[in-house]
Amino acid sequence: MNEQLIPLIVIAPLLTALITPLLAYLSAKLVRAFSILSVLISLIGAISVLLTVIENGPLSYFFGSWPPPIGIEYYIDPLGGTMAVLIAAVSFLVAIYSGPFYKNEKWYREGGCYGLHLLITAGLLGMSVTGDIFNLYVFFEISSLATYGLISTGGPKALVASFKYLILGTIGTSFYLLGVGYLYSITGTLNMLDLAEKLQPLIDSPAIIIAMTLMAVGLTLKMAQFPLHGWLPDAHTYAPPPLSALMSGIVIKVPAYILLRVYFFIIGPANGPIPQILTILGWLAALGIIFGSVMAIAQSELKRMLAYSSVAQISYVVLGLAIGNSLSLIGAILHMINHAVMKSCLFFVAGAYIFKTGEHSIDKLRGIYKKMPLSMGAFVIAALSMIGIPPMAGFFSKWYLVFGAIEANLWPYVVVIILSSLLNLVYFLRVIEIIYLKGIDDSNSDLDIIKPKKGFELPLTLLIPILVLSLGIIVIGLSNEQIVTQVLQFAIPGGGY
Amino acid sequence: MIQQVFASNIIYGLIMLLFILGIYGMLEKKNFLKKILGMNMMQVAVIIFFLTLGQKLGAAVPILIPGVDNVDIYANPLPHTLMLTAIVVSLSILGVALALLMQIQRQYGSIEENEVLRRMNDE
CATH class of the missing domain: 1.20.58 (Methane Monooxygenase Hydroxylase; Chain G, domain 1)
Structure with missing residues (x-):
């Protein structure tokens, strides 16, 4: 059934x-x-x-x-x-x-x-x-095309952002398709399980090196991994708010999932060119984490800051794949889940802020907590989770990643993860400070008058998803052990069965 | 002779050239329409690559001839069917790209990248 x-x-x-x-x-x-x-x-x-x-x-x-x-x-x-x-x-x-x-x-x-x-x-x-890897390409294009179309509804600037994403995204999917072509040319099959079997005797053939490199370029372009992230900030910033949450939450995660699927399930992490490619991806991810966080500190627009933070956060997932032992893979998958929940929550709040006030910049958040207490509370929970404060979800995926890196003796990665938590602290605390502490002694502020007299601070359709996600962050954080032992340990290659 | 050389090696070099030319056009040209043309060239290169995989010298069309069960004499039909899908995909991308381009032209009065970016930042 x-x-x-x-x-x-x-x-x-x-x-x-x-x-x-x-x-x-x-x-x-x-x-x-x-x-x-x-x-x-x-x-x-x-x-x-x-x-x-x-x-x-x-x-x-x-x-x-x-x-x-x-x-x-x-x-x-x-x-x-x-x-x-x-x-x-x-x-x-x-x-x-x-x-x-x-x-x-x-x-x-x-x-x-x-x-x-x-x-x-x-x-x-x-x-x-x-x-089926070709069927996957078709679904890839369906979701990409729909994303281009939906971004362009965000206004005049979104048109150019969407066009840029279309050009770069098509390069990404074409690279993936070319990689599929190489795999097909040496095995004559497109089915993933069949491929995994037929590729084992051919594992050192140059065609696999080319195919895996092409796929790595295509997929990292689609997931906005550091040197190929150029399309992401504009697309996230100018897209309509619900789409920003959807894109940052899951659209950039799925290419990372395909990378995991192809590298770890079809080829195998120790075979052929995979270790070398993963090493390169790992260092790029480490650079991307630092770069994304530093760029996020420099932004003055709320959604753009969150977009650069996404560039940094997707690199955590790639870093987890690059380390490649079971602890770090669990960390990577858990981080996909956590980041989808946290970043969607943050983008939801950013969208609600735009909906309520029509403003985009971080400076205008001054004292906004009086107007939107519940959603700003959710923002704080999600922000603390992004930084990695223990009861929230974000802490645990970083924990697994750090322990995976220690187990693999990759100390530079440990330093990068901890340093980036510090950078996250810098840019999120700045926003939280503006929300709560600035503007309190602003005597001519008219914020008190705007306090909601009746009903809720936002339409319920906006408020409920925000609250559900912020609760979800805490629930995932508290039940992380159950998630890992009952679901995720079966999800990594060779785990469970 | 020439047929054999083309079928074995040179065709791949030409495909690579077309692919790289396409990417060059997409990244270097400042006119949005030229970017779209480059994008199409790149997709065509991938499509030809797949079609080349299905080619065999002297093979029959892949329709079962009664009594001939030996698969070696038929051309491989699968790459062609795959590429039909890929052509449909590239056509739809082209459609979306041109629709976006029309909107950009309406909004900014230009499809030159520098001009559009300048007008975008002026607002």
């Missing part, structure tokens, strides 16, 4: 995306209800599949009953299942959150925005459940 749920995870948002323009013509509320419902179906499907997979081992679904390697296979193991749950959960909250931002659009634009949101979700979910 659960095999049948696997395609449903992808098909529910995909089909709904196709009918959104029609629904939007009938009623705007209907679009919203259907969008949220379809992502909820995906979420429930993903959770139940993940639970089955953890208990009984990986599940496969053959499209049209053609067995692999001839047909396309959907293959879920605990890693893919975890990613699917993460994607569906963040996308579900973003779908709820996006209501007030798309409301003032014309009906066809509103339908289009929800449709693109669902296409992004369907593409990312497809990438996490597919077992």
Whole structure:
């Protein structure tokens, strides 16, 4: 029965995306209800599949009953299942959150925005459940194209940002496709499990070196790893607020997941050119962590600061892959989850701030806590988690990464991780100080008058996702041991079974 | 003879040239339309690369001839089917890119990168 749920995870948002323009013509509320419902179906499907997979081992679904390697296979193991749950959960909250931002659009634009949101979700979910590397490319392009389209709805500046992302993103996916071509040319198969088997005798062939290098370039470009991060700050800053949260939360995580899948599951971390490539990626990641954090300190715009912080944080994941032992891999996967939750929460609050005041700069946050106490509380929780204060989630992934690095005797990485926590402290405490401490003695401030007289500080559709995520940070932090022992240790290569 | 050389080695060099020319165009040209043309060149290079993988000298079209079960005499149809998908993808990217370009032209009155960035920063 659960095999049948696997395609449903992808098909529910995909089909709904196709009918959104029609629904939007009938009623705007209907679009919203259907969008949220379809992502909820995906979420429930993903959770139940993940639970089955953890208990009984990986599940496969053959499209049209053609067995692999001839047909396309959907293959879920605990890693893919975890990613699917993460994607569906963040996308579900973003779908709820996006209501007030798309409301003032014309009906066809509103339908289009929800449709693109669902296409992004369907593409990312497809990438996490597919077992075929060419099928993965198609889903990659579906989600990328929908992202380009949705960014461009953010206003005049977003058009240029979106165009830039389109050009660079297409280079990234073309590199990936070329890598797929090399793998296909030496094995004649596209199925991941089949590839893993057929590549073992060919592991030292030069074609693998080329294919892996091409994939590394393409995927690091799409995940905005340090030297190839140029598209990210503009795209994150000018995108509509719900999309910023979605992009930073999951769109840049999924290429990292593919890197993990290809390098550790298909080729194997000790084989062929992988150790050398991972070493290079590791040093680039270490540079990226420092660079992103320093750039974040220099920004005066809230969303741009968070965007540069994303450049730094995605490097943690790559760093975890580069260290490559089981502790650091758990750290990397846990950091994908934690960062998706924390950064989405921060972008949600940044979006709510723009929604409420129309301002973008950090300086204008002065004393904002009087206007938006709950959401600024959530901001503080997420910021503390980004810095890595123990009960919050962010601490534990860094903990695993640091211990992985110590175990592998890579002390420079340990220094980088700890130094970057310090840098995180610098830029987040600056914001927190402006929110809470500046402007208190501003006697001519009119902030007291604006205190909400009745109702909530924000529309509930904005407030609830923010609070859910900030609670999620604490819950994930407190239950990190259960997550690691019951889910993630099965997700790393060679773990569990 | 020439056929054999092209099929074995030179074609890959040409594909690489096309690919790198495409990337050069995307990164170096300041006109947005030229960037799109470079993008298309790069995608075509990848498509030709895949098609080359499916080529065999003297092979028959991949339609089963009754009584001939030996797969060696048929060309490989899979790269072509894959590339049909890739062509559709590149077409849709081209469509989105041109739509964005139209909006940029409407908004800023230019599709030269320097000009657009200058007007963007003036606002």
